[in-house]
Amino acid sequence: MATLHRRHMERPTGWPISTPATPPAGTPGEPAEPAEPIKHVEPAAERPADHPQLRPAARPDPGSAVRPDPGPAVRPQQPGPRTTAPTPGPDPTAPADAHAAALAHALLAAERGYPVIPLTRNKLPALRSPHRGHPEVPPCRGECGRLGHGVHDASTDPLTVRRMFAAAPWATGYGLACGRPPHHLIGIDLDTKNGADGLTALRFLAEQHGFPIPPTVTVLTPSGGRHLWLTGPPSPTIANSVGRLAPGIDIRGAGGYLVGPGSLTARGRYALAPGAPHRPAPAPDALLALLTAPPPAARRESPYGVPPQPAAALVRFVRASPVGQRNARLYWAACRADESGLGQELAARLTEAARHTGLSAQEARATIASAARRRRGEPTT
Incomplete structure (x- = not known):
């Protein structure tokens, strides 16, 4: 004991001591410009005097992090099936x-x-x-x-x-x-599951609404996504949302929480990104405006023959692609166009925009075709 x-x-x-770094591009389908692979941070031997807000402790050997405790604890050899809903309790693993x-x-x-x-x-x-079993009305919050x-x-x-x-x-x-003083933390959860590309979606929003994505505390998740930490004002309150800004972007605000770096989960360990700043950056004003805006009204169909306004924004987004993001942006834009029923209509314009960035017409057409196959549920490779 x-x-x-x-x-x-x-x-x-x-x-570990880190310096700000440009986020990895994450460019699927562009072998000539591979995205920098995401790696977990290996902590340094000592804690520097000017340490970050949160940096991971020295992690145990990865094997030992998942092996059961070799102590003499008694464990059932053949656990039977659950007959009730799982409840928190000692985890022998x-x-x-x-x-x-x-x-x-x-x-x-x-x-x-x-x-x-x-x-x-x-x-x-x-x-x-x-x-449990006798909930309070109104709900008790402690x-x-x-x-x-x-x-x-x-x-x-x-x-x-x-x-x-x-x-x-x-x-x-x-x-x-999140949302609690003194930091009033806002979490930007950028997902990569189910074909989503939260990072590219956030870059599109940033260009469309004219705000920078500031270097900030970034936590890498076991599933390949990332959490960006930003600070917000005391008011208005930032609400939690799932996919409200764009597919692949979830928001953690008041009443929500972020999994902290160093946490061990069933899917792996959360870790700070290499080179991430030590402190969360303030959320840009334009992003705060998006987060506090009323929910969008029901989507209305555009008049016949008039493409919706985002179509031009998708083309501009591809045309402004920096090296290392060209295929990722083109694929993302083609997916959004296909979802809007404009895949064929915008294919030529997206191809031309991609050629402007240096991609060949063959590469651009292959990437757009891959996006179309994804929507039909066909293999993309």
Whole structure:
């Protein structure tokens, strides 16, 4: 027990020094210009004096992060099927060092002003609600004084953080509450699942609305996506949303949380991107305007023969592609055009825009054809 207590008292010791870097392009289908592969950060041996807001602690050997604790704990040989909904509980596959590392990272985040909660390997709040079976009306958000209210439990008080983790020894990660002072954190979740390309979609929005994507804290997810951390104003409140700005872009605002770097989940570990800045950048005003705008009205059909306004924006987006992003932008724009029913109409204009950037007509047509096959559900390779 004394050994476990000492592990909980430890703080992350590996704090790599990084410098701002241009985000990787992520250009599928352009062998001549491969995107820089995403790699996890290997922490340095010592914590520099001017460490970032959150940098990952020295990680254990990857093999040991997923092996069961070799201790004498008794585990069932043939676990039977669940008969009830899963509830948080001890996870025999979660090594004790993952819990200790998560606590250490959470304490450091709390020290930097980020309210935190413990998370399970499935990225859910680790503490079950004290009102299960008899919900409060209106819902209790912690006024009862007990733990188990999800993101509403988030705290920067180290004693409270230790108390939460002590009550959830199965926790292997932590979440940072968004929208809370002093940072009023906004999370931009750029997804890559199901054919989405959140990063390219964000670049398109940035060019269309004239705002820069500032260098900021960037966390790489096990699925290949990334989380951008931005700071916002105390008001208006930034709401959570899924795909509202564009496919592949989710927003974490008030009432939401981000999985913190160093967290171990069922799919892998979250880590800070190499070269990412140490502190979150302020959200650009034009982006805040998009995040606080009323939900768009029901989509109306354009008059016959008049292409919708985004069509010209898609062509401009492809025409302005820098080297390293040409195929990614062309593919993304072709997918959006195809989804709008304008795939064939815009194919020639997109091909010409791609040739302006230096791609050959053959390369451009192959990329556009790949986007069309994706919509039909056919293999793209």
